[in-house]
Amino acid sequence: MAELSRTPLFPEYEKSGAKTVDFGGWEMPVQFTGIKKEHEATRTAAGLFDVSHMGEILVEGEDAERFLQKLLTNDVSKLTPKRAQYTMMCYPDGGTVDDLIVYQLAEQKYMLVVNAANRGKDHDWLQQHKMDGVAVRDVSDQYVQLAVQGPKAETILQKMTDADLSSIRFFRFEMDVPFSDVNGTAIVARTGYTGEDGFEIYIEPEAGIQLWRRLLDEGASDGLQPVGLGARDTLRFEANLALYGQELSAEITPIEAGLGFAVKTEKEADFIGKEVLRNQKENGPPRKLVGIEMIDKGIPRTSYKVYAEEEEIGSVTTGTQSPTLKKNIGLALIRANYATQGEEVFVQVRKRLLKAKVVPTPFYKRS
Structure with a gap:
C-alpha cells in the first residue's frame, strides 16, 4: 500500500x-x-x-489570460486582481476534468485551486495544452x-x-x-x-x-x-455544492450538474468542450441533477439506483439524513424528462424500491 x-x-x-x-x-x-x-x-x-490537501497551480506569463480562456469554461477576462471565479476544465466531449477556483493575483498571474485527488491530473492537462508565453507550476507545497x-x-x-x-x-x-x-x-x-x-x-x-x-x-x-x-x-x-467524483466527473458535464452559470458559451474564446456544452445549454442536457426527498422511510445513499415506473432512470450522487433539516434527502442524476419538481420516483435501498419526490435545491440557504 x-x-x-x-x-x-x-x-x-x-x-x-x-x-x-x-x-x-x-x-x-x-x-x-x-x-x-x-x-x-x-x-x-x-x-x-x-483543506491543505487541495492543490494550487500557478499560471503566469504574457499569454496567461488567453491560455486560461481556452482551458476554462468561465470568462477569465472578467477578472481583475484580487477577484476569484468558480469554473471548470472540460474534455472535448463536455465531461469534467475538474472544478476549481481561479484567483487573479496580478496582471497575467493566476492561481488555480484544484481538488486534491485531481492535482496531478490537472497539472498534466494544463501542461499538455500549454502555449508559448505561459508558465505552469504546481505550488501546492508552498x-x-x-x-x-x-x-x-x-x-x-x-x-x-x-x-x-x-x-x-x-x-x-x-x-x-x-x-x-x-x-x-x-x-x-x-x-x-x-x-x-x-x-x-x-x-x-x-x-x-x-x-x-x-x-x-x-x-x-x-x-x-x-x-x-x-x-x-x-x-x-x-448547500448543493458539487463534489468532484460524485456530482461532477469525466462522464458528467457541468450543464448536467446544474452549473451552467459557470459555463460561458457566449465568450469568444473557443474553450475545450464548448460546442457540446453550448448544445446542452441551448437544447437541454440528456440528464439533470435534481434534489430528492424521501417519502418512504430510508436514506438515499451514493450510487443507489433511481427508478420511475419500474425503469431505471439514474442514480443518487450524494445522500444522507440532513443534520440541519432532519430529512432524508439526496442529489440524483436522472433523465431530464423526469427532472420536474414534484415528480415521484423510487430509490432502490437494498432490495426495496422506496418512494421519493423531486424537490428544489439548494436544500439549505443561510438567512
Missing part, C-alpha cells in the same frame, strides 16, 4: 484524537468530536477546516490552506488582524494579510464550501500550525470548533 500524504497540520489531529481516513491519498480527519456536532457548530457559530466558516467567522478572524475583513466581498480576496503572533502573511479570500459566510486562508506551511492554534484559542469563546471531512460533506451537500 502506498503511504498516505499528510498536511502540515497532521500533528494537531493526532493531539486532538481526531479520527482520520484515506481521502484521495491523504490521511485526513473525518471528525474531531462528531459529524453532527461539527455540522451544527458551523451552521450556528463557526468551524475551522484544514501553502497551508485553512477555512473559517460560519456566521461568526468574520468576528473571530477580525480579532487576529488589523486588515478590514468586512471590505472583502464574496469571491474577492486580499493579499499580504498579517495575523497577530503568526509568522508571515496570507491570502484571505471570502470563499468557502459550506453554504455559510466565511474565509479561506492561504499561508506558508511553517505558519500553518501557529494559525490553527491561534484561531482555536481566539475562537473558543465564540464557539469555533475544528471540523473534519464528514461535516464538510454534509454542509456542502445541503
Whole structure:
C-alpha cells in the first residue's frame, strides 16, 4: 500500500484524537468530536477546516489570460486582481476534468485551486495544452490552506488582524494579510464550501500550525470548533455544492450538474468542450441533477439506483439524513424528462424500491 500524504497540520489531529481516513491519498480527519456536532457548530457559530490537501497551480506569463480562456469554461477576462471565479476544465466531449477556483493575483498571474485527488491530473492537462508565453507550476507545497466558516467567522478572524475583513466581498480576496503572533502573511479570500459566510486562508506551511492554534484559542469563546471531512460533506451537500467524483466527473458535464452559470458559451474564446456544452445549454442536457426527498422511510445513499415506473432512470450522487433539516434527502442524476419538481420516483435501498419526490435545491440557504 502506498503511504498516505499528510498536511502540515497532521500533528494537531493526532493531539486532538481526531479520527482520520484515506481521502484521495491523504490521511485526513473525518471528525474531531462528531459529524453532527461539527455540522451544527458551523451552521450556528463557526468551524475551522484544514483543506491543505487541495492543490494550487500557478499560471503566469504574457499569454496567461488567453491560455486560461481556452482551458476554462468561465470568462477569465472578467477578472481583475484580487477577484476569484468558480469554473471548470472540460474534455472535448463536455465531461469534467475538474472544478476549481481561479484567483487573479496580478496582471497575467493566476492561481488555480484544484481538488486534491485531481492535482496531478490537472497539472498534466494544463501542461499538455500549454502555449508559448505561459508558465505552469504546481505550488501546492508552498501553502497551508485553512477555512473559517460560519456566521461568526468574520468576528473571530477580525480579532487576529488589523486588515478590514468586512471590505472583502464574496469571491474577492486580499493579499499580504498579517495575523497577530503568526509568522508571515496570507491570502484571505471570502470563499468557502459550506453554504455559510466565511474565509479561506492561504499561508506558508511553517505558519500553518501557529494559525490553527491561534484561531482555536481566539475562537473558543465564540464557539469555533475544528471540523473534519464528514461535516464538510454534509454542509456542502445541503448547500448543493458539487463534489468532484460524485456530482461532477469525466462522464458528467457541468450543464448536467446544474452549473451552467459557470459555463460561458457566449465568450469568444473557443474553450475545450464548448460546442457540446453550448448544445446542452441551448437544447437541454440528456440528464439533470435534481434534489430528492424521501417519502418512504430510508436514506438515499451514493450510487443507489433511481427508478420511475419500474425503469431505471439514474442514480443518487450524494445522500444522507440532513443534520440541519432532519430529512432524508439526496442529489440524483436522472433523465431530464423526469427532472420536474414534484415528480415521484423510487430509490432502490437494498432490495426495496422506496418512494421519493423531486424537490428544489439548494436544500439549505443561510438567512
